[in-house]
Amino acid sequence: MIYEVSNLAIIIFVIIVAFVLGLSFYFARKTKSSKSYYAAGGTIHWGVNGIAFAGDYLSAASFLGICGMIAFSGYDGFLYSIGFLAGWVVALFLVAEPLKRLGKYTFADALDAKFNSQSIKLAASISTLVVSIFYLIPQMVGAGDLVVPLLGLPHWMGVVIVGSIVIFIVATAGMTSTTYVQFIKGGLLVIFSTVLTIYVLQHGLTLTPENYHKFAEVEAVVTNDTIVTIPDSSYHVESTVVAGKMIFVKLNTDEYSPWFKVNTTDGHTLLEEVLSTTVTSNGEKLFNGSPQSAGKFFQVGHLSKIIVDGKEVDKTGPVGPFEFIKTLENSEVVRFTKKSFTDGEDHVTVWYQNLTSGKAVMEPGLKYKLSKASGATTWDKLNFLSLMLALFLGTSALPHILIRYYTVPNQRAARKSTIVAIAAIGFFYMLTLFMGLGAMVNGVLDVESSNMSGPLLAKAFGVSLFAIISAIAFATVLGTVSGLIIASSGAIAHDFIDNYLKVPMTDKGKVLAGKYSALAVGVFAIILGILFKGMNVSFLVGLAFAVAASANLPAILFLLFWRKTTAKGIAWSVIVGIVSSIGIILFSPSMWDRYGLIASDAPIPLDNPGIISIPLSVITLVVISLLTQKDNATKDFDR
Amino acid sequence: MLHEPAVPVEKDHAIAKKTKLGVIMFFVYTLIYAGFVVIGLTDPELMGLEVIGGQNLAIIYGFGLIILAIVMGFIYNYFCTRFEDKMNNNSTT
Structure with missing residues (x-):
């Protein structure tokens, strides 16, 4: 597809990027300690944090991926909206407040709060990295897809631009600037998606979309x-x-x-x-x-x-x-x-x-x-069940979402910010049905890239709306990638170097380690974004949810609700969750197709691994915990 | 302890009641969500059935799950806040 580049789109894009960078400069001066770098000092207002949750969560998969999937496959795309939102119920009712009580900066902190175990630290930091990288790939691919029509640049340049800006945001001011970037982007995305939906409904349905090619x-x-x-x-x-x-x-x-x-x-x-x-x-x-x-x-x-x-x-x-x-x-x-x-x-x-x-x-x-x-x-039915299970259980196991609970001052704020997030995200997901269906029938689809359905729908209603929506979509990627890189840098610098390897560092040194880690993960993300060009954004995010639900959620829930849980049980369930989910993905029909083989010949006929890997992780945790009960006998837990 | 919270967490006497409420509400929502998945698996044609206002079951159930999550969130917060106000204030006076 050939897209005409709009000057207005470039101007709005430049304004948004300049604003984001300015914000990072401003907050950089205030970021001196590791508490400030990883958790924004724990001082973010619950309302701001709630919208920032939405900004963090509504990634390229939500706006670009779901709209595109609905535009091409109708209601089946909306299943993602339902599952993605339902997952927040698990986060609110079971995870939000306990996690706030237990943790310090990262997901591993919470998981290890009662045990102080080396194996948990290592397993949780690996899990955070793996899940975040799985999630990073589609974001970077989505960024590349966006710059083609927005700025008229090749795909790889979009990936490099996003990677560079995000490294700057994260490496300058950490969680504080990330929070405000996500807050602004989350707010803008919900507002302008509402505007786009109003356009769709005002336009109504027609047999003859404007400038539509008449097929001979x-x-x-x-x-x-x-x-x-x-x-x-x-x-x-x-x-x-x-x-x-x-x-x-x-x-x-x-x-x-x-x-x-x-x-x-x-x-x-x-x-x-x-x-x-x-x-x-x-x-x-x-x-x-x-x-x-x-x-x-x-x-x-x-x-x-x-x-x-x-x-x-x-x-x-x-x-x-x-x-x-x-x-x-x-x-x-x-x-x-x-x-x-x-x-x-x-x-x-x-x-x-x-x-x-x-x-x-x-x-x-x-x-x-x-x-x-x-x-x-x-x-086929197991695939559907597996997808719905992974979406439901994956949200509250995503490390980059969980770390946002440490940016608010108390448990009540953690709960309230989750409810604000559910309201904003739920409202947005309802809009995806209208945006997706609007794209389906208004002659805007690019058959080579379902990801562009939302922005191209906006273009049908005017270049200004397209420019704004595309710039917000780009900011969407910025916000989510920032959160993922913060989570990854925490896993490397805080969980692995500081807590696991116990490398002696001053507080300033810890911040520096976090910044270098962010730089390394950012560069790695750029490379992956270029290598994985053309992959389906929502499909990959669905896999990230499955890996997160398999590796992390059993560990979190059993830690909170089963007294017999042991450190070894948690560590092994995390490892089994990662290995089994990724193993199933690598031998799935979709990957077989990607290897250039016949999809139906794949050894495991499941595309989404959750239905096997989640129970496997749970069984591992229960069995290992029961076998290692004597470990808990030596500890005095305050439960 | 190495993993103390980023900011000091106040003692909360309402934890047990909030946890119980959260678990109950989680199971209620999970049951309704499971109903949606089970219909999809066992009788997908039912999803096309017109339910109300010309809308089929898939639309009503799908939108219903989203709206229900929001409504249950507000209800949960209302009761949790009441528990906290009552139990934490009582313990300090």
């Missing part, structure tokens, strides 16, 4: 099942490919060489234009048979039928939120489905029109097969 249809005759001839002499068949049960033909016109899908109904054949990319044998990439600069690769997604009160209409005009959903459910949507094949030495990917009932869009099933009619297997 050509009469044809098919003989011997696969020989396609065209009566219209202005078209010539260049190539015919049978891909599964479908036939695609490449036609030559005066202007370009697009691919068409052969549709035969009742003996009558019609060729329907598709979107395509072709990588030729010499490595050149063509878009709909033309170079990218020709602008023949179109934004898509539209309604083919709108039904209001039982009657077909061309457009609805402004609608309310429930009317929007109801009308869409009664209508018919044109989605674009991907198919890849080879044509001689060319590798071709097409996206063909897929008529989908609004009813199917508005219930689970387009992405996650659940019903017998869709051919769902037991593994």
Whole structure:
């Protein structure tokens, strides 16, 4: 896709970045101690902390990933919104206050509060690093995706820009500047997502989005099942490919060489234009048979039928939120489905029109097969269960979220800030459905990048809104990456170097160690962001949740609620959680596909590991704790 | 202890009551969340059933889970604050 760069977008982007850097300079002068660096001195107001929670949590996966998934897969994308928000219930009711009581700066501090165990310190610092890095990859990839349309820069430059700014934010003022960056970004994201939703509802539903490409249809005759001839002499068949049960033909016109899908109904054949990319044998990439600069690769997604009160209409005009959903459910949507094949030495990917009932869009099933009619297997159902389990249990096990409990003065503030976070995040997640569905039907989708659905929807309503939304999306990445790098630097400098290795350091030295750690993690994140270009943002974040839920949550909950929990039980459950969840991910169908192998040949037919790795971690904790009860007998716990 | 909180934490006499309330509310929400997942697994067609105002069960249940989390958060805070005010003030007077 070719995007036109907007000067206004660049100006707003520069203003936001300058403001963030100015804020970091301002707070840097106040950051002298490790307490100030890691926990903002424990003095943040609960209201500010609550919105900062939202800023920390609503990452690229929430705004870019979920909107994109809803735009491409309907209600199945909204499952992420439901699961991500439900996870906060675990945080509020079970984790928030006890964690505030137990911890000092990091997740490992809380886990180790009762035991002072070397094995817990090591396991928890490794777990924090692993989970944070899993979470960092999609954020950096999302940042790269954003700068392409926003600033007209290549993907890798976006990753470098985000990495550099975040290293500066974290290394100058630590948690204080991170908190205020997250607060501002969280507030702006909720406000402007509301504005975008109002635009969607005001615009209503229409069969003819502005500047929408009309896909050509050509009469044809098919003989011997696969020989396609065209009566219209202005078209010539260049190539015919049978891909599964479908036939695609490449036609030559005066202007370009697009691919068409052969549709035969009742003996009558019609060729329907598709979107395509072709990588030729010499490595050149063509878009709909033309170079990218020709602008023949179109934004898509539209309604083919709108039904209001039982009657077909061309457009609805402004609608309310429930009317929007109801009308869409009664209508018919044109989605674009991907198919890849080879044509001689060319590798071709097409996206063909897929008529989908609004009813199917508005219930689970387009992405996650659940019903017998869709051919769902037991593994498909286990995948769904595993995802919902990981989302529910993952939130309260994310180290970069947990450390925010140490920035407020007391337990009451920890609880109140969690409730502010739930309200802000819950409201935002409700908006994702309208933004995602709005993108689905307004002809804005870039089939190559679902992540850009939200910002491109904003662009349909004006360059100003696009500029603001994109700049906020970029700030979204900044806010989350800052939190992740703070958590990672705490794991290295505070948990590992200071507490585990017991390297003697002054308080100033501890701050310096934290800053160098932030620099190292930041550089590592930049490299990963460039290497993992093209990966699905929400998918990766879902995996990070599964790793966190497997490695950390059993340890936290059993520490709080089971008196027989021992240090060895905690340490082993963390390690088993990490190894089993990552092991399952590495042998999953999605990774098999990424290795270039056949996905269905993957040794473990599960994409999300939670259903296996979480119980495994719990069993390990219980068994090891029961076997090492004598360790607790020598300690006098104040429970 | 090496891991004392970043700022001193005041003695809280309401911990036991707040913990009990939190566990109960957690199980209530978990049960309702599990209901959503179980319907998806066992009878996904039910999700398309029109429930109220032309909205299907998937929409009502999904939005309901989000709104319920917010409402239960406020209820939990109300009772916790009452416990703290009552029990912590009583203990200091």
